[in-house]
Amino acid sequence: MTRHGKNCTAGAVYTYHEKRKDTAASGYGTQRLRLGKDAIKDFDCCCLSLQTCQDPVMTPDGYLYEKQAILEYILHVKTDIAKQMKAYEKQKQKQKSSSQLESKSEERERVESFKTRENSIVSKPINPFTTGLTKGPEKSSTEEPSTSAPASTSSQSLPSFWIPSLTPEAKPTQIKKPSKTVLCPMSGRPIKMNELITVRxxxxxxxxxxxxxxxxxxxxxxxxxxxxxxxxxxxxxxxxxxxxxxxxxxxxxxxxxxxxxxxxxxxxxxxxxxxxxxxTGFAASGVDLSAKEARPVMMV
Missing domain, CATH: 3.30.40.10 (Zinc/RING finger domain, C3HC4 (zinc finger))
Structure with missing residues (x-):
């Protein structure tokens, strides 16, 4: 196998370094990188502020935080949850009022349909002896559907996209009920102020x-x-x-x-x-320090 420099382009061998360099520059393919010492915080630094802790506290999962930073984070998350809960309750009240209006309109439609059915009832008694003698009206009644059929088809009109009332509208986004639990920014598990442990x-x-x-x-x-x-x-x-x-x-x-x-x-x-x-950035430290970024892959 031939040897040549990292940035040499005259060789016939496509080295691993050149492949990684081209992959990073192209923007395609999954890129993996091992973190060094410069990218790792010290053991006594806060996971939020990345500064050395003055009043350190620890979660039951073993993550170290500055007490002021983690309390401000919990307060910020609770305020955000209260805002989301208020918006959810407002949406729920709006849906309840709209459902009440729909139920009232349906009841009104039922009453109107009942009235129309009642008004269409013939109050004058029909003579059974004269209905069978007249055949002319029956023929006309049988011919009515054939004449009215093309009229019904012609009355139907296709919707037009250019009519403002028929154009699609963006419906409001449905807000889901927010969770009231505050999650740890590192582990993603529930965190409470009374569970924080003072570290000395x-x-x-x-x-x-x-x-x-x-x-x-x-x-x-x-x-x-x-x-x-x-x-x-x-x-x-x-x-x-x-x-x-x-x-x-x-x-x-x-x-x-x-x-x-x-x-x-x-x-x-x-x-x-x-x-x-x-x-420490070395493999012998026993901590996995590899970063992975998934990017689009070009199929050959």
Missing amino acids: FTPLDPSLTRTSLLTRQDRYVCAVTRDALGNSVPCAVLRPSGAVVTMECVEKLIKKDMLDPLTGDKLTDRDIIPMQRGG
């Missing part, structure tokens, strides 16, 4: 200020073993104390007694929440 990170050096901590790469440590925390270290949060510990500490120390080492409270499997981390 243990700083590497308690004497350092917040500004000096942000400039360091290793900012926090495990609350029990004092191991440095980062995107490459799987972490967990203990629900009673909110302390952040490593999963190695959970497996080797905490799960033996199932007690919170900081508060002494009894723990269950539900109280140990694995933290969703971004990874």
Whole structure:
């Protein structure tokens, strides 16, 4: 197999790099890309603001948020749901009033049809002895349908597209009943304010200020073993104390007694929440970091 540069066009081999480059430029075909370290947020950053959390809270699914950001999000979603609910109730009331008008019009039509049927009844008694003698009217009555048939067909007119009353109209969009549950922006599961867990990170050096901590790469440590925390270290949060510990500490120390080492409270499997981390950009981090974009495909 011949060797040539990435952007060489004189070779007879269509390399994988050239194929990916042409696929990205053409706008067709599914494009896959693995995210690097620059595209991954740190483990202590908010999932909404992507900034380092000052007052971090965590959902039961393990996603970290800034308390102010997630509360503003929940309030915004509830306000939006209230607006949608108001529009739905207005539409429901409008449909109810229109159905009442339709029922009244149908009742009015039934009354009018009953009146016409009553008025068409002959009040004068028919003489049975004279009806059979006259055959002339019967012939005329039999001939009436044949003469009236072409008149009925000629009276029917086809609708015209250019008549404004016959042109199609756009019907109003039916609003569906909105759901009152607020969903997590990351996991898509229901989220409540009383289910948020306050997270307490243990700083590497308690004497350092917040500004000096942000400039360091290793900012926090495990609350029990004092191991440095980062995107490459799987972490967990203990629900009673909110302390952040490593999963190695959970497996080797905490799960033996199932007690919170900081508060002494009894723990269950539900109280140990694995933290969703971004990874490091390497395959060995154990996190799937591949992005996929489905685009139209040209059939050959």
